Amino acid sequence: MNATSVKTLAVGALLATAAAVAPASAGTLDDVKAKGFVQCGVNGAGLQGFGAPDDKGDWKGLDVDMCRAVAAAVFGDATKVKFTPLNAKERFTALQSKEVDMLARNSTWTMSRDTQLGIQFTGVNYYDGQGFMAKKSLGVSSAKELNGASICVQSGTTTELNLADWFKANGLTFNPVVFEKQEEADAAYDSGRCDAYTTDASGLYSIRLKLTNPDDHVVLPEIISKEPLGPAVRQGDDQWAMIVKWSLYAMVTAEEFGVTQANVDEMKSSENPEIKRLLGLDGNFGEKIGIGADWAYNIVKAVGNYGEAFDRNVGAGSPLKIERGLNALWSKGGLQYAPPIR
Numbered sequence: 001m002n003a004t005s006v007k008t009l010a011v012g013a014l015l016a017t018a019a020a021v022a023p024a025s026a027g028t029l030d031d032v033k034a035k036g037f038v039q040c041g042v043n044g045a046g047l048q049g050f051g052a053p054d055d056k057g058d059w060k061g062l063d064v065d066m067c068r069a070v071a072a073a074v075f076g077d078a079t080k081v082k083f084t085p086l087n088a089k090e091r092f093t094a095l096q097s098k099e100v101d102m103l104a105r106n107s108t109w110t111m112s113r114d115t116q117l118g119i120q121f122t123g124v125n126y127y128d129g130q131g132f133m134a135k136k137s138l139g140v141s142s143a144k145e146l147n148g149a150s151i152c153v154q155s156g157t158t159t160e161l162n163l164a165d166w167f168k169a170n171g172l173t174f175n176p177v178v179f180e181k182q183e184e185a186d187a188a189y190d191s192g193r194c195d196a197y198t199t200d201a202s203g204l205y206s207i208r209l210k211l212t213n214p215d216d217h218v219v220l221p222e223i224i225s226k227e228p229l230g231p232a233v234r235q236g237d238d239q240w241a242m243i244v245k246w247s248l249y250a251m252v253t254a255e256e257f258g259v260t261q262a263n264v265d266e267m268k269s270s271e272n273p274e275i276k277r278l279l280g281l282d283g284n285f286g287e288k289i290g291i292g293a294d295w296a297y298n299i300v301k302a303v304g305n306y307g308e309a310f311d312r313n314v315g316a317g318s319p320l321k322i323e324r325g326l327n328a329l330w331s332k333g334g335l336q337y338a339p340p341i342r
Contacts, residue, residue, distance in 0.1 A: 028101055028233070028240035029074070029290050037080045040067035041100035044085030045182035048206040049314040049322075050106045050126075051083075059083050062313040063104035066125050066231050069247040069303045070102060073286075073295040078302035087181050089156045092117050095234060102244055104231045106200065108158045113232075122245035124230040125306075126314075127326035127335050129223035130162050131201035133208060136218050138195055143222040150175040152185045152194035159199050162225040186210065196220075200227050205320045242289045249338035250296035253278055254305035256329055256338065261304040264297060277341045285341055296341075306336060 032038055042051035042063055051061040068078040084100050095103045096118055106128075107113075109121040132143045132151075140146060143166075153160050155178045167174050177194045179185040189197040190211050197204065201223060208214045231248065233241050254260070257275050259267045267275055276282040279297045286295035303309060310327060311317040328334025 028237050029243065032074060032101055032240075036075075037082050038067060038071045038074065038102065039082050039084060039100045040064075040070075041084045041086045041091055041094050041103040041105055042067065043105050043182075044087045044090070045186070046085075047106060047182070047203060048209060049202065049318060049320045050206070051085075051104070060313065062126060062309055063106060063231075065303050065309040065313065066104040066248065067102065069251060069299045070244055072298040072302040073243060073247045073250070073291055076292065076294070076298045078298075088154055089180055092119060095119055095232060098234070101240070102231055102233050106203065106229045107232060108200075109228045109230050109232075110158060118235050119232045120235045120241055121230050121232045122241055123248040124228040124335075125248055126202065126229040128200040128202050128227040128229050130159050130198060130225040130227055131204055131223055132196050132198050132220045133189075133204040133217050134196040134220060135192075136216055140220070141218075143196075143220045143224070144170060144172070146174065146196055147172045148174065149195040150177050150193070152177050152179065152189045152197045154178070154182050154185050154199065155180050157199070158225070158227065163198050166224040200229070202314060202320070202322060205322060209319055239290055243291060246289065246341075247295075247299060248306075249341075250278065250299050251303070251306040251309065252329070252336050252338035253341060254296070254300045255307040255336075256331065259300055259305060261300060261302075261308060264300045268297075274341070283342075 042059065046052035049061055051059065051063045054060050067081045071081040072078040084094060086094050086105055091103055091105050091107060094100050109124065113119065114121055134140055151163065151174050153163055153176055163176065177188060179188060186207055188194060201219065204219050208217055211217060231244050233244055257272065259275060259278065268279055268281060270276065273282060277285065280286060280293035284293055286293045310324065314320045314322045315324065324334060326335045328336065330337040
């Protein structure tokens with residue numbers, strides 16, 4: 001075998017190796033365009049404020065708006081999205097198997113999920129933390145008074161792990177009452193099977209609204225974990241990951257510069273270079289990731305900026321009335337911060 005043949009074989013082997021490790025999920029944008037909609041995985045239990053159908057069957061929530069923002073960026077039409085309700089156990093498999101194009105289902109970004117499941121988190125659309133809700137009849141004002149309590153928790157979640165860690169660290173005992181589905185845990189707690197319920201604090205406020213007697217329950221003050229919740233996509237499709245990531249950043253940037261659903265058309269005449277770039281009037285940032293120049297304009301026009309989405313879904317304009325807290329813009333003491341569009 002001559003040197004040329006050896007070289008040819010070596011190159012062929014390298015190409016074969018590269019093909020073997022090439023991402024199997026590349027081309028989500030093309031798939032989405034071909035079928036005409038974004039298939040988005042959301043909370044199947046109906047988590048008010050994040051992902052739940054209203055009385056007309058229309059999906060509402062902060063996560064739902066994240067899905068609609070991506071549809072607006074890709075199609076210029078936020079209605080071109082279909083929702084797949086998923087429980088905690090199903091969610092990552094659905095993304096891995098291409099049942100959904102993206103996941104926006106109040107999922108905590110952790111290292112193991114980010115590195116071992118073949119999925120990639122693309123940002124944080126809600127900074128949360130794990131808390132406890134208890135029956136007022138127990139007479140407790142702190143989670144540290146729950147020694148020996150029975151606690152409802154959903155399996156396959158970070159909350160199940162955090163629960164055990166926190167009680168051990170505080171020298172307390174508890175009786176876990178574990179359910180695969182959130183609906184089961186909700187019903188069990190409402191029926192009195194558990195003394196307390198633990199999940200993300202935002203979820204507790206949402207679940208409390210659905211209880212038979214919401215005023216009979218109190219959300220305790222302790223926050224025992226960091227729960228950065230955000231959208232996720234499959235690993236290996238950088239273009240799709242960038243589209244989802246920058247759809248969130250566009251909403252945050254719009255809030256930062258005062259661009260709202262109501263004034264976005266007027267803002268097209270702004271001389272602020274940051275706003276001109278956001279709205280596609282200067283540069284071709286959308287085109288560089290395979291979508292239109294007016295991608296961010298379409299998001300704000302259809303969905304609004306991050307602050308608007310927060311307020312109507314979980315904030316002051318919603319039944320939950322959760323304060324912005326960590327979810328305020330960085331310039332107002334919070335953690336929401338978008339890299340510049342330039």
